[in-house]
Amino acid sequence: MLLFLLMAQVIVLATQIRRPETATGESMSLVRFWVVQAFVPGEKAISSFGSGVRNLWTNYIDLRGVRAQNEDLQAQLDRLRLEQVSLAEDAGQARRLQALLGFKGKFISQTVAAQVIGTSGTDRSRVLYIDKGSDDGISIDMAVITPKGIVGKITRVSRHSAQVLQINDATAGAGVMLERSRLRGVMRGSSSGIPEIMHVMADEKIEPGEPVVSSGGDQIYPRGLPIGTVSSTSPDPDGGPFLVVKVKPSANLDKVEEVLVITKVIDKGPQQQQAAPALRAADILAQRLPTITPKPPEKVAAEPPPTSALYATKPAANSEVQSGTAGVRKKPAEPTPGSQSVTNPTNSGAPPAGEPATETRQSASPAAIETEPPTSEAKKPKPPSATEPSQPQEIPR
């Protein structure tokens, strides 16, 4: 009885006490922490031993048919290259349209690969344990994916392991969108492990097999990641006005071995993406345009230097403001395309010897020409002063 009382009190204490996780700021109950810390090392050890044996077998012993497979893959690669060309065209067009509409998207910029080392052991709680934790940059609510589709999100993190809640768990949810009909909704897991899209009106036309992707509305899963396909639609058994839309997950959630944790997602506008190709196009155009015959050197020496050259003598603070445009203006004047990516205005001083300033302007791309101030202004530059801080910023625009 004494043992029972003591143990009960220890359990109650351990359940109440929460152990703060320093890296993430989240806390975990002491009981959970103890159990996870006790089980994870063993699971990791067995998992790495298993992968070692598997790698030995697959990489060194079981290599039959690799040559034939290699040939098949080569043929497949050739075919995919051809497809890539047409897809690149489509992607470019989509980017241009997005730029026109001013869209902003979320892009995955960093992921961490992790190996699944265990589960909860029951289908009442569909969670996985992975071998990466806060020391590897993992934190709560990060999306976990495989190349086939979304797996789930991080729910608990310790230093060397993390818990992933699968999207088909009854307590999980995700913002989704049907790819063809563009219908948005919320997908919830279920006890049976088959996710369902909630609150879809019965008059919506949804075909089985329609791909389901993440909508990005939940702020966890980036937009456009594959989730699965519609497996069936049926009327609400309770007679409600909604459809029961069941989804078959793309990723094989029952046999996940390796996953990617999205550790960094960036907001990126299409204008930023377009900036680099536009510069390259301008450079190419500048090279192809006919050049004007260089003027005699003595005449060039008499001419005032271009405005960019004058601003380069200003303090660094002012120079940084016009860094982008100064680079654009100077690029066509550089002798080789490879040395044109000079964006530091402190380097954009006087034009190279023997190259007049007028040539710089004429050989530039149309965009660069628009940003160039009129020649009269260039000939009468005012010296920089503290009272006129905005003048250099206005010129490029």
Place this chain on the structure above:
Amino acid sequence: MATITYTSREEIEVHRFSALATIGIPLLAIFFQAYVSSRLTFLKLFDLPLIVTVFFAVSRRNQLAGMLTGCSIGLIQDALTHLPIGIYGISKTIAGYAASSIGLKVDVDNPGSRFLMMFFFTFLHDGVYFIVSRHLLGIPADWRTLHELSSALANAIVAVPLFALMDRAKQR
């Protein structure tokens, strides 16, 4: 020499377990369930920790020991899930108590009775789990009769050889 941790009721049969078996077998069952079921998904149908709970409970024939065993195993299982700690704890405490109570009256060494017992206790355990999670905590959960029946059947089938295997850990 192994340390003796518990004794059963002397009037019927005295079953003792070493400290290694008392701690090691439940931990091994939980570890096996958590690790191997990530590779072999069908293992999630079984509940090895429940089988171990029932085995220790009926072997010791002590209700307090049965409760404590069930409580400890259940709490460890809870800690591996993402749900509140205590759902498995309560379910397995009740299962442990019931199993040890039955162990006082029924011949628990017979394979047939072990099969039926395990079938019944799995159903009881799952029922308590459902009630606690759904009605006490409001966690979304459905009672899937067919699934629970298959789970109970699977546990009952596996329990017979596993009980025989664990019988070797008994000390008289």
